[in-house]
Amino acid sequence: MRSKCLLLVKIQIQNLTPKKKWGAKQIFLAAMYVVLLAMLASYSFGLAFGLGLIGMEEIVPGCAVMLPGIVIFFFTMLKANGVLFAYKDYEMLMSLPVPTRTVIESRFLLMYLFHLGMTAFVLVPMGIGYFLWAQKSAMAILMWIAGIFLVPLIPTAAATLVGAGIIFISARFRSANAVSTVLTVLFCMTVLTASFGSTAVIPEEGFTPEQIGTVSKMLADSIYQIYPPAKWFSVGVAETDLTAFLLFVALSVGVYLVFVVLVSKNYKKMNTGLMTHRTKGNYRVEKITAKHPVTAVCQKEARRFFGSAIYCVNMGIGVLMSLMLAVAAFFVSDADLERMIGMQIPEQMLRGSIPLIIGALIMMTCTTSVSLSLEGRSLWILKSLPITKEEIYKGKMLFNLLLQIPTALISSALLAVRFHFTGLALITLFAYPVAAAFAGTVWGLFINLKLPVYDWTNETTVVKQSAASLFALLFGIIVSIPFVGVTLLAGDFPVEILGAVETVLMILIAAGLWNYCRRVEF
Structure with missing residues (x-):
């Protein structure tokens, strides 16, 4: 089954890869993507190094998990309908002698691989900036490297579950796509409102050097409140706490398994609801108008x-x-x-x-x-x-x-x-x-x-x-x-x-x- 899943992922990647020969336009686009990735890596390193410079290196692991986690969650939820559901080659894939669960895993793995690349360009430079200031140990470095592969799992699976929930509800209505759009917009508004409400406010008198420790703890608590899994990763890396890190691993893998089990039960029903076009039985042509x-x-x-x-x-x-x-x-x-x-x-x-x-x-x-x-x-x-x-x-x-x-x-x-x-x-x-x-x-x-x-x-x-x-x-x-x-x-x-x-x-x-x-x- 794993070989079939990987084969499906390979085919999907080949479909996404441009078939044209490389010319000036393709080279220019590739150069632009390299520049953007370099900017992302530079910003990530600068953030970690800057926090370490002012004595706040303890919040770097939490930031390293929260920042890509929030971005991945938001954008995965927006594209669940079209990558995992209601995609053009759905009928062709479902006609193959492959279990539904394998199809779901292959679609999820494709999203995971894209998110893994972005996560690596954040966590690798942030890790370098962090370990320049924090205590170095082989265990902490190994945890950080393992975190690169684990960080995308929770937001990708959780966001896809939210998207699947929206699709499961909307599939019960006649205008499934319209209902899905409305629910997604409402959810996005809720997320944006919550993020605005959670903005930290700096005290009017500012911070003194003696308050750096207090400020660091306050910011860490804010990060853990916004994204709770970041606490286990942060404690695991900063304190070399294997128990906390294993809890982070268990949650990451557990959310993924829950996602596969829940979605596989209603996968065909949700896709059918989204891709079926219903027409009224009493439709009559009454008036035809010409427009500009x-x-x-x-x-x-x-x-x-x-x-x-x-x-x-x-x-x-x-x-x-x-x-x-x-x-x-x-x-x-x-x-x-x-x-x-x-x-x-x-x-x-x-x-x-x-x-x-x-x-x-x-x-x-x-x-x-x-x-x-x-x-x-x-x-x-x-x-x-x-x-x-x-x-x-x-x-x-x-x-x-x-x-x-x-x-x-x-x-x-x-x-x-x-x-x-x-x-x-x-x-x-x-x-x-x-x-x-x-x-x-x-x-x-x-x-x-x-x-x-x-x-x-x-x-x-x-x-x-x-x-x-x-x-x-x-x-x-x-x-x-x-x-x-x-x-x-x-x-x-x-x-x-x-x-x-x-x-x-x-x-x-x-x-x-x-x-x-x-x-x-x-």
Whole structure:
């Protein structure tokens, strides 16, 4: 059975591997991934080394487990529907002479291998930074190495169980995918709200060197409260406590076994519920209307977006976070906000930074970066329609803007009331996020035209693992960083004028990219 499981994993990896010969584009993408992984490793080492430098090395093992654990949990839950459930080659796999449990194990192992790579790029450099300050022992180092392979198990299995629970509930309804999408969005909102509520607040008077030990213990307790398994790993490594480490091992393996047993019992039923399309028995054609091609393409995008939990949650997380940030601002006083950040915030800096933050969050929602790729092998149908490529592009862009612009305006209005924006600063607060929405939307279309993926077997490959979706996500961050830097260094220069200049720059970026995209065939 193990050989069959490994064979299935090998086939899945081969399907994910590009079959094209390596050219300049593939080399560039590989170089970008190497740079991102190097940045992740550098940040992990810097975090561990910095904590050790100020005498807080005891919280490093907890951080090493919690940080990748939370990221893995969140993203695994978002992609359970599409990797483990309702994937395109489900019927082909289930027709093979392989037990259902083996199929489940192979799909889980594929997710585990991806998460293992990310975990290694976090734990290896953090381990090096940690053991430069902590007491070294062969047992502690072996525990740390074993932890690299164990850390992904709990969040991957737990998140998949949550995703399976959502799917199990939604499969009982006629509109299973819609119910699954709603439940997943609600769960994400709960997680984001809880994470905001758990933010540590620094005392107004700050910390003295004598309080470092107390602070370290307080932070460790916070980590253990957020992610309890981190305590056993931390105690096992820091105190060379074999019992605590074995408890961590038992929990990691136990959660995985529980996942396999529970999911295998209802696996076929859940997939059938998600992949079966029910039609009304009393359906009658009453009225047929003709619509503008752009409107028709936009409505088609809306049906695809809200009909797929993976697509909706992953691409909608930006606008969701923007709204939640705007609402949460009313529940945090100015004094608490300054203590959370650890510094006093000048009003000038606040007026200049808030539009940039909203714009960056809004640009995280970029359906245009994957909308062409999601056409898949049905792309020829879109090409055969009696509409121009510009109308297709405009329809896809229109849907993304309908998600972004109303959210940007609502978030800006709430923040304008909360922080008392007036004059040119108020105009910039509304104008910049809207301009950012246009720039991010056209950039998504541009990058999807440059890096399309049509030969996919499940939507997760396009939505979460494609280079286009990654570069669309990075665009908002890369654009916002220099703008924030200029705002911080502006001094007495009016940030309202800077905001107006930044808004014009975003409009010029959008216009330039659109002028290119409208002339490119897909």
